[in-house]
Each structure stands twice: as structure tokens, then as C-alpha cells.
Amino acid sequence: MxxxxxxxxxxxxxxxxxxxxxxxxxxxxxxxxxxxxxxxxxxxxxQGGTAQEGxxxxxxxxxxxxxxxxxxxxxxxxxxxxxxxxxxxxxxxxxxxxxxxxxxxxxxxxxxxxxxxxxxxxxxxxxxxEGFGTPEKMSEVQQAFVEKDALMCGFCTPGFVTAVTAALKKNPNADNEELRRACRGNICRCGTFNRVFEAAVEAAKKMKGA
Amino acid sequence: MQDVRWNDPKTTQYVNKHVPRVDGPGKVAGTAKYTFDIVLPGMLYGKILRCPHALATVQAIDTSAAKAMPGVRAVIEMAREGATMRYAGQEVAAVAADSEEIALDAIRAIRVSYDVQSHAVTTLTAMKDASRVSAPEEQARGQDPGQFWSSAAAVIEEEYYCPVRGHLCLESHGIVFRWDADDRATCWVSTQAVHGVAGELSGGLGIPQENLTVICEYMGGGFGSKFGAGVEGATCARLAKAAGKPVKLMLDRYEDQVAGGNAPDAYMKCKAAMAADGKLLAIEADLYGTNGPGRGWGVPFPYIYGVPNFRVRTHSVSTNAGAARAWRAPGHPQASFLMESVVDELICKLGLDGVKVRQMNQGSQVRSAQLELGAAKIGWERRNKNPGQATGRYQRGIGCAVSTWGGGGRGGSRCDVKIGQDGSVWAGIGTQDLGTGARTVVAMIVAEDLGLPLERVKADIGKSSLGSSVGSGGSVTTASIAPTIKMAVLAARARLFETAAPLLGVTAGELECAKGRVQARGNPSKSLRFEEVCAKLPAGGISESGSWNGALQQGGVAGAQFVEVEVDTWTGNVRPIKVVAVQDCGYAINRLTAESQVIGGVIQGLGMALLEDRRMDVPTGRQLNANIESYRVIGAMEVPDVEVVLFDTHDKVAGIGEPPVIPTAAATINAIYNATGVRIRTLPATPKRWFDALGAKS
Missing domain, CATH: 3.10.20.30 (Beta-grasp domain)
Incomplete structure (x- = not known):
């Protein structure tokens, strides 16, 4: 959120x-x-104000x-x-x-x-x-999204990746429930939520281990 | 080539395994470019002015103020004076301007006068006007259902309604169009059919089809609503021509919901009878629904279950609301909700076992086995034996429903595979990826048969300049492209073996590709690295293509789902707890993305059950909730645990994009009944509806 x-x-x-x-x-x-x-x-x-003025x-x-x-x-x-x-x-x-x-x-x-x-x-x-990682060098959250297939069409994905990244930055010990709540301001129409939650938990684990 | 089969899963590295999608990294890192993301040098922004009235005649259009605005480069009228506007949201005029902000100001400066007429925007209001209702199409079988009403063990007579729903693809419909010459152009379109759009737009613009390149490398969802470039596509091309610059025209959320298609509703009056042993006896039903201003509405009914005696009349109702388009398994989720509700009511009246009765009334052994498996996974024996007898605030129950779908492939596609002397591998086919993982399917099949790591294959899709392929609808994509890709890579591999055979002193027929090497089958000591063989290829390397092989695919898939819900009887709120989705998938190319498809179908089906409802304002004729705020879809807090069972049935590829969405809503409604003894007959099952139904019961 x-x-x-x-x-x-x-x-x-x-x-x-x-x-x-x-x-x-x-x-x-x-x-x-x-x-x-x-x-x-x-x-x-x-009148006349739109193109350059203002x-x-x-x-x-x-x-x-x-x-x-x-x-x-x-x-x-x-x-x-x-x-x-x-x-x-x-x-x-x-x-x-x-x-x-x-x-x-x-x-x-x-x-x-x-x-x-x-x-x-x-x-x-x-x-x-784009500031978290690149396709060649993904962040832990990005990597987890790919591995868990936490995306389908991918149009919502940058928003979810950002929300999860922020949640884990705020609380590296965020549990499943907290990570789910972090996603409640995001909509995925393909319906990939379950895998987003899995990816978030996986990323949290990896980030703590690192 | 007749002997071609899919790889034995015991031997595969990728195919039939869980493989993360190859374009995932670009999507998570924000570098994947969707149509909406295209920004070209000198590009203008297009906007469409839409009619605010549900039914009106255009009297006059004055675009002079818009044309005079600085930064406005083109203005075109899309409706003529005297034209009838048949829904609020229909296109009237369009502009292209230097920025989106100027374009918005410009369409606001266009003056249109209308002669407004009285409208009807919902099926239930429009069906009272006989001129809006088509003559019924009747389907019948067996004896007159009327003779069963007095003798059958259970008879119900009820009305059901399932509302119009939106697609809400997160990427709206839209296009970026660039003229490269007078008769040559490139466009980026968010579409489920790059080749289809190439034909549609080139024909409309009067240019040779090969002179129009349509690109859709990534798309933000389609769900059936994006087969054509539509009126906005042709308009964008005209704006670009008039302005002499590329134009981007993406619909905003309001436009997308009022004009970008929807799933039609279904209203049914139904009488049905069941024998004491659970055998369905007879159904008599009148079905009504709207496709918008046009006609031709219908859903498959009776659905799935064998009804020996039925009479069904279908009435198509014309309304002044945006036109329907295909929506993930067109007609089936509605039919499932109607049929499974009727069947469940009869079952509950007789106090029978819902799984056994469903098995008895349908003919598929696969579906029967799926019901058995799903029942075991959800714990069917935990269901309420006496719905409505629980007393606590939170009451749980389990419901089930089944589905059917085609999902076979279609011919007419071509895949090209190129292997360079440098060892590079490229595979291209003019399909598109709605989010199903089509690009990954290309890479997997090629990598598997060439024995290479996945990342070594460059999979190219989403362009009309590539080999032809079908539109991605009807769950046909994988079953249409996978056999074609397979044939292409086998043709390319055969050429590779021709080069390798003399180098290894064996016949081509004895060779195989494995772990980056070309080797005598089962004899790695006689082998060369893949690159070593490629270096010896004739100049130009290998360039082979393949066409569709129908023996590698098979349509006809069954599914069964079980939903457990918890109803808060103080608030009427329904919380889905768990869903078990057993889905027939034939031979799954990628189990990971196939499972994702099933999860996604379930989530959308829960939305249909609990939240989704296009609300029209009857007095003004406008949609009240053309947004993602009051048109509610499932969000993070509503998502239950979803257990997916891919039910492998045979060794041929079948499509499963649509079937998982079909039975979820019906199973959810049946679960609410099982939990509380309250039957909801109008979707979505909002708290108010639950209380209404509770009140109607007592």
C-alpha cells in the first residue's frame, strides 16, 4: 500500500x-x-494556452x-x-x-x-x-517472481514487485500475512496472487539468508 | 513424420516440466515493452470523443475550436451527422495532438448536438419491449417436459441471473501507428492476433497486407476482447496519415470498459425435474441475455449434464450498452452457473450426494475420475449434510461444479527455425503471448529437441512478419503452435544430423542431441559439441520450417472444481477458503505456466461469483462503474488457497486457457448453500444478496 x-x-x-x-x-x-x-x-x-504556455x-x-x-x-x-x-x-x-x-x-x-x-x-x-535490478541482474524479489511464476501477462508485475520490495525494506521479517497485506493496493487481473505471495515469502527468506 | 510423438516426460529436460518463463526477467525488471510503453520520436497522442447518450442521433459536430488549438495536429469525425449512436461511449470524433493533455483539451472543445431518444440499457428492462427481443430459438429433445412436473421426486421452478462482466485487461485496448511510406506502415497493437490485425487493418486502409507490420511482443491481458484493432485502430491509422506523424491511441479505463467489450449476462426462468435416484428427467427454460446493440446472444444450455427431455427457448435482447466480445470461455461460465445451480437445487431437495449425482448424469469417465479426486482432496465428506442447520456466526460449506471445453489446435501455422554456423539458434512464429507463456513454449520445445540450455534459443513471436499463426482464442494457441514448433525443430535437427553423421562415422538415423552435444544414440563417446557441428554446416547454416501436425494435439478437456467458503452470517460476507481445481490438460508443455493458468481462471471465477457486476444507470443509460474501483475484482485479501491438479489424460497437447474459469462461480454458489442453506440465484453473491436470499427463504 x-x-x-x-x-x-x-x-x-x-x-x-x-x-x-x-x-x-x-x-x-x-x-x-x-x-x-x-x-x-x-x-x-x-485560448492559446495549451501548447507551450504554462x-x-x-x-x-x-x-x-x-x-x-x-x-x-x-x-x-x-x-x-x-x-x-x-x-x-x-x-x-x-x-x-x-x-x-x-x-x-x-x-x-x-x-x-x-x-x-x-x-x-x-x-x-x-x-x-527498473531501479531494483535488470533482466541480467535481478533483485531477490524479481528473481523470486520469475522462479515462482508470480506473473502472467506481466502488466501488474512492476507494481507488485515494487510493493513487495518496499514491504521487505520496511520489515525484513515480514511474515506471510504482512506480505499479503502489502499487496492489497495492487490488482492482478490474470489472477496470479497466490504465486505473488509465494514469491514474496521466498524473497524474504533469501534476503535474510544473504 | 507420422511417427512423431511428444517426448517421454521421463527423459525431458524442459518439456512437460515446470519451467519459469523466458520473458519473466524482462517483465519483472520493467524492460518488456508493451504497446502502451511505445514512445516514438515525434509521436502524437490520440484521443476519442465519445457519445454521452445511450441512444441519440447526431445533429451537428463542430470541430473548429479543436482544430484551432495550438498543438492539435489532426481532427477527424468518426460519426456523421444523422448517425445513430447506440450506446453511451460510442465514438464520435478523434484528435491527435502533441501531448495527451492537449488531446484531452481538444476533444473537450468539440461541440456535438444530439437528438436524444429513450433507451434501454439492461436485459431486464429491455425485454419488456418486444421490439428489442428476437424471436426465440427453440431447442428440444425427448418428451414434453410438462408431463414430469407432477410425477418427479423433485421439481424446482426458479429464476437466475448472472450480470454483464468486464474484461478489465490491465493494458487497455490501443495502438501506436506509424506510416513508413504512403502504402507501408508499422503498428504496435495490444492484440490476441497479430496476423488477424494485419489483415483487418491493411484491408481497411487499402494497402497490401505484406506492407503492414503488426507488432505485439508483450500484451497486458486480452481474455477474448482483443482480436481486432477495432475502430480505434483504424482511427489511429487515419489520424497518423492526416497528421503525418506516428500516433499513439490507448483507451483510458473508462473507454476500455464501456467500449472494449464485455461478457454478456444471462437471465433464466427454469423448471426442472429429477428422479428419486438423482437422474435428471426434464428441463424447461427460457433464457434471455444481451450482446449490446446487436443480436445473436446465447449460451450452451442444458450444460454438460444429459437431460433426456428438455425444451429451451433462447431470446436475444438488444440494449443500448457496449457490445459484448468473447470473454474467456464465451457463454460457458454463465451456462455453468445456471445449470449447476439447477442441478444442485434438485440434489439438495432430495438430500443426495452431489458428487455421485453429477457423475451419474454425465458421460465422461475423465470427469467422473476428476470429481472423485477433487472430492478426496477437499474433504467432501466434511460438507454439511443438513445445510441451514448450523448455528454459529461463521458457517462453512463445500460446493462443486464441472466444466467442458475444446482446446484443440488449428492448422495453418508456420514456425521457422534457424541454426547458424556460430551455433546460434533462432525460432520464430507469428503467435502472441497473452500471459499464457507462449514465448516460453517456443523456446522449450526447440531447446529440448536440440539438447541445448533454454537460454540458447532465441524465441521470436508477436510480429506479423513471422510465420502465420492463429489468433489466441478458444484456448487453441498451445495446441496450434506446439505441433508446428516441434515439426520445425525436427526438420532443422535432421539437417544438423546430415552434417554430423559423416563427421562421427554413423548414419543420421543413429544420432541424437543431448546436453549440448550431437552424439550416437546412447554412446556419448561418439559425439561432437553442438557448436562443432554447426561450424561445419553449409554456408548460411540451417533454415527450416515446420507446419502443424494434428497428431500431436487433441481437443476436448474436462474439469472439476471444489470450493470451500465461510459465510459470516452477521454480515453476509462470503470468504473463499480453499479451491481444488482438477483440470484435464492432455500433455502439458509447461506445467508451471499451465498451473498458473488454472489459478488465474479460479481467481477470475471467484470474482464472477462474489464481486463482478457491470452496473448501468437506467435513467441516464451510462455505466456507473467503468473503473477498477466500483467494478470490483478479486484482490489480495480475498484470495483463497488454490490447489491445482493437472490431470494428465493422454500424450497430446490440449489448451487450458479458458476451462478453469468455467465452474468456479457455480461451485462457490453451491458452497454458500451448503454452508448456510441460503440459495443465491443472482450473481454476484454480495452480502446484500445473501441477506435478500435469506429473507426470501423465510
Whole structure:
């Protein structure tokens, strides 16, 4: 389960609102959501303002590398990672914090990248599933997922790997029940949960043994 | 070649064993590129404007404001003025823009006026309007069922309903389309049929099929909903043409659920009779359901069990809701829920043994044996002998149900195997991997017969430029591709032996591949390393292909499942405790991924039993839960222990992608009855439904 920790360090509320044009930041259930309020929600954005105007400079630190971007303030961390930086491990599925496929670590804690604005993620260390290991040199959790076949189509897998990795980082002695609970913010439509739990337990064992 | 058989499991390194999938590392490390992950230089983002009304005529479309927006590169109208929109979510117009955010603003700037008409969005409301109901198709056998109602030992007359369900593939439907020349293009499509889409799109675009390359190296689930590129695919190609740039058009979650297909519902009024010994006597039933705006709805009924006398009328109902598509074992989970509920009600009325009665009323020895085995594994004797007599808060019970499916393969595929003088091995076939492990199947079969480690084989799939293959539906993939791959690798190996034979001073017929060597059979002293033989191959190495060999596969699979549940009688909450799934699998190529398929089917079946329900808002005609929040699916906390038994029946390959999802819902509902004496006849079995059913009982 992501632990949301809105921590607007590098962008003042005023600057954010200015950059967003007529937008408002709403903090609900710990998540930052931007909602356009210029009259009718179906109205187009302000005339001529969409293509280049209103872009803000955003600096993101992802998997140890620093990236400079120019983005509309409404761009989520997930879209910034996927479409701008081509870091596509985190997946876009529900885009509203229901499924966990976009889970990334923000300063070590799991968050939903689709509920995090890119501007808001500045100043944090973002780690995606690509940051844990590579196909050639997998982390213990990744290795266990492969061995136990804890994936089918694989679209939810980066989210599960991230959730389990975070849980084991938080508590290396996490038991079956705790690891299962760590996955309760993630959905797998292929239905591979049982093997995810097996993999998580296996990874925990290996990490303790190492 | 007639003598070709699958490898004896006692001798194999990979085939018929548990083998982790070869593309697993890429999937867990986030490097596997799905359609949704494709980002091309200069790529634009496409978005579709959808009709908000369930039934309306388009009066006017004004796209001028959208076209004038900076960053908007193409706008096309998908509906003409005067067109009838038949469901909320139907496509009206599309845009391509520099970013997804601009594209979203642009579709909001399109003005459409509609003449809105009155709609019907559910089967139960639409069936009251005779113009929406097709003339019934009647199927009958034996005598008039009516004559059994007064004499039979047990008769029931009930109504059942199983709602429309979504696919919810985690990767939505979508496409990235790039024109490489006026009549040449490449596209990445999340699809269950790369060759099928190549034919569909090239035909629609009027370009030669060989000029269109369709790529789907990885896909985030299909479950039957992704055979075609669909209207969004053709639209994306048109946007890319108009803009002169590649376009990515992925549906969002709302669009995917309203327009990306669904599993149709099933409503049944049924009267049925059983003899005192448990023999089914007669069924009379009226079935209704909707495929959306079209017709042609139906489910196989009576299902599996032999009913000597029946009359079944099927009524297809037209509604103003998104069209149905194939959904993992189309029609069968619904039919199983209806039939197994009826059978179970009769069994319980007579106080008979559900396993014995099921065995008696069906003709498959395999299924009979599976019921026996499953009953032993779950502890069938622990079931409630008197359902409804327990008094504690938490009450447990066990239910069962069975399934049938085809799962045989189809011809027409080609696999290529190349062996280089450098010892490299490549195998390619234009199939696709929905998550079933198809790529691993390719690598395993080739590695096995060449005696090489799995990682030495480069398995190439998911491209229409590779040899033809069937669409992945009907559980046909493995039974269609495995025989073809086998024939291809045997052809390539025969060429390898031709080179090796004179080097080893034996005939080609005496050779075998084992542990990285080519050797005289049973005589490792007469051997060469695989690479040593490859180095002596003629220039260009080996390039062989194989086609389908029907003798290596066989359709027709049976299954039986047992579910144990615990019902909290204070809250009505049903908790699945344990599922035993016995699944006929023929000769399993990869036992590990086959088991995963069965687990997955069970989990989806539990979702059907307990949670999944497309909710339409009758007044507005829109789907209320087009998301993964209020359309609930099974999550980590609901998952029970699942014991999979792969029931090996013969030495030929059979497909099992679909059958494991069929009986789970029915077995769960039967288990709830066994636990509490409460019969739930409308899915899903929510706490409210359990209380409603409890109330109806008393």
C-alpha cells in the first residue's frame, strides 16, 4: 500500500497555481489532485494556452539520475516517467489509484505515480522497478517472481514487485500475512496472487539468508 | 513424420516440466515493452470523443475550436451527422495532438448536438419491449417436459441471473501507428492476433497486407476482447496519415470498459425435474441475455449434464450498452452457473450426494475420475449434510461444479527455425503471448529437441512478419503452435544430423542431441559439441520450417472444481477458503505456466461469483462503474488457497486457457448453500444478496 507523503518542497503553492493557470490543488486522502475549475469542465483550456504556455521546469531524480523537463503542472509523475522519460516499468492502468500498477518508491516509500504530480515529486528520490535490478541482474524479489511464476501477462508485475520490495525494506521479517497485506493496493487481473505471495515469502527468506 | 510423438516426460529436460518463463526477467525488471510503453520520436497522442447518450442521433459536430488549438495536429469525425449512436461511449470524433493533455483539451472543445431518444440499457428492462427481443430459438429433445412436473421426486421452478462482466485487461485496448511510406506502415497493437490485425487493418486502409507490420511482443491481458484493432485502430491509422506523424491511441479505463467489450449476462426462468435416484428427467427454460446493440446472444444450455427431455427457448435482447466480445470461455461460465445451480437445487431437495449425482448424469469417465479426486482432496465428506442447520456466526460449506471445453489446435501455422554456423539458434512464429507463456513454449520445445540450455534459443513471436499463426482464442494457441514448433525443430535437427553423421562415422538415423552435444544414440563417446557441428554446416547454416501436425494435439478437456467458503452470517460476507481445481490438460508443455493458468481462471471465477457486476444507470443509460474501483475484482485479501491438479489424460497437447474459469462461480454458489442453506440465484453473491436470499427463504 502506498503511503502518500505529499511533501511540496521545491514548488510553492503560489508558483504552482500560477503555472497551472486557473487550476486548484486539492489534497484529498493524502493525494494531490489537480482539478480544472474554469467554469464548465467541458470548456477547453484557456485560448492559446495549451501548447507551450504554462509549462514549468521540473527536475526529477529517478533511479539515481537527474532529469530536467518542461511540463504542464497537471502532468502526473506517471505520465512524466512513461511518456517523457520513457521509463515504462510503472504501468498506466486505472490512472486513479485503484490498481497499483504504477507504484514507485518515493524516498523509499511506495506511492501511486498516477496520483502524484510530477511537479510535486521534485526533491524526492524516485525509484522505479527498473531501479531494483535488470533482466541480467535481478533483485531477490524479481528473481523470486520469475522462479515462482508470480506473473502472467506481466502488466501488474512492476507494481507488485515494487510493493513487495518496499514491504521487505520496511520489515525484513515480514511474515506471510504482512506480505499479503502489502499487496492489497495492487490488482492482478490474470489472477496470479497466490504465486505473488509465494514469491514474496521466498524473497524474504533469501534476503535474510544473504 | 507420422511417427512423431511428444517426448517421454521421463527423459525431458524442459518439456512437460515446470519451467519459469523466458520473458519473466524482462517483465519483472520493467524492460518488456508493451504497446502502451511505445514512445516514438515525434509521436502524437490520440484521443476519442465519445457519445454521452445511450441512444441519440447526431445533429451537428463542430470541430473548429479543436482544430484551432495550438498543438492539435489532426481532427477527424468518426460519426456523421444523422448517425445513430447506440450506446453511451460510442465514438464520435478523434484528435491527435502533441501531448495527451492537449488531446484531452481538444476533444473537450468539440461541440456535438444530439437528438436524444429513450433507451434501454439492461436485459431486464429491455425485454419488456418486444421490439428489442428476437424471436426465440427453440431447442428440444425427448418428451414434453410438462408431463414430469407432477410425477418427479423433485421439481424446482426458479429464476437466475448472472450480470454483464468486464474484461478489465490491465493494458487497455490501443495502438501506436506509424506510416513508413504512403502504402507501408508499422503498428504496435495490444492484440490476441497479430496476423488477424494485419489483415483487418491493411484491408481497411487499402494497402497490401505484406506492407503492414503488426507488432505485439508483450500484451497486458486480452481474455477474448482483443482480436481486432477495432475502430480505434483504424482511427489511429487515419489520424497518423492526416497528421503525418506516428500516433499513439490507448483507451483510458473508462473507454476500455464501456467500449472494449464485455461478457454478456444471462437471465433464466427454469423448471426442472429429477428422479428419486438423482437422474435428471426434464428441463424447461427460457433464457434471455444481451450482446449490446446487436443480436445473436446465447449460451450452451442444458450444460454438460444429459437431460433426456428438455425444451429451451433462447431470446436475444438488444440494449443500448457496449457490445459484448468473447470473454474467456464465451457463454460457458454463465451456462455453468445456471445449470449447476439447477442441478444442485434438485440434489439438495432430495438430500443426495452431489458428487455421485453429477457423475451419474454425465458421460465422461475423465470427469467422473476428476470429481472423485477433487472430492478426496477437499474433504467432501466434511460438507454439511443438513445445510441451514448450523448455528454459529461463521458457517462453512463445500460446493462443486464441472466444466467442458475444446482446446484443440488449428492448422495453418508456420514456425521457422534457424541454426547458424556460430551455433546460434533462432525460432520464430507469428503467435502472441497473452500471459499464457507462449514465448516460453517456443523456446522449450526447440531447446529440448536440440539438447541445448533454454537460454540458447532465441524465441521470436508477436510480429506479423513471422510465420502465420492463429489468433489466441478458444484456448487453441498451445495446441496450434506446439505441433508446428516441434515439426520445425525436427526438420532443422535432421539437417544438423546430415552434417554430423559423416563427421562421427554413423548414419543420421543413429544420432541424437543431448546436453549440448550431437552424439550416437546412447554412446556419448561418439559425439561432437553442438557448436562443432554447426561450424561445419553449409554456408548460411540451417533454415527450416515446420507446419502443424494434428497428431500431436487433441481437443476436448474436462474439469472439476471444489470450493470451500465461510459465510459470516452477521454480515453476509462470503470468504473463499480453499479451491481444488482438477483440470484435464492432455500433455502439458509447461506445467508451471499451465498451473498458473488454472489459478488465474479460479481467481477470475471467484470474482464472477462474489464481486463482478457491470452496473448501468437506467435513467441516464451510462455505466456507473467503468473503473477498477466500483467494478470490483478479486484482490489480495480475498484470495483463497488454490490447489491445482493437472490431470494428465493422454500424450497430446490440449489448451487450458479458458476451462478453469468455467465452474468456479457455480461451485462457490453451491458452497454458500451448503454452508448456510441460503440459495443465491443472482450473481454476484454480495452480502446484500445473501441477506435478500435469506429473507426470501423465510
Amino acid at each position: 502506498p503511503e502518500d507523503s505529499p511533501n511540496r518542497r521545491s514548488l510553492s503553492r503560489r508558483k504552482f497555481l500560477r503555472g497551472a493557470g486557473t487550476a486548484i490543488a486539492v489534497t484529498g486522502a493524502g493525494a494531490l489532485i489537480s482539478t480544472k475549475v474554469n467554469g464548465d469542465a467541458t470548456e477547453p483550456a484557456e 509549462l514549468v521546469d521540473v527536475t526529477l531524480k529517478v533511479n539515481g539520475k537527474t532529469h530536467q523537463l518542461k511540463l504542464q503542472p497537471r502532468v502526473t509523475l506517471l505520465d512524466a516517467l512513461r511518456e517523457r522519460l520513457q521509463i515504462t516499468g510503472p504501468k498506466k492502468v486505472c490512472d486513479r489509484g485503484n490498481c497499483g500498477a504504477c507504484t514507485v518508491l518515493r524516498d523509499g516509500k511506495p506511492v501511486y505515480a498516477c496520483l502524484t504530480l510530477a511537479v510535486d515529486a521534485q526533491g524526492s528520490e524516485i525509484t522505479t522497478v
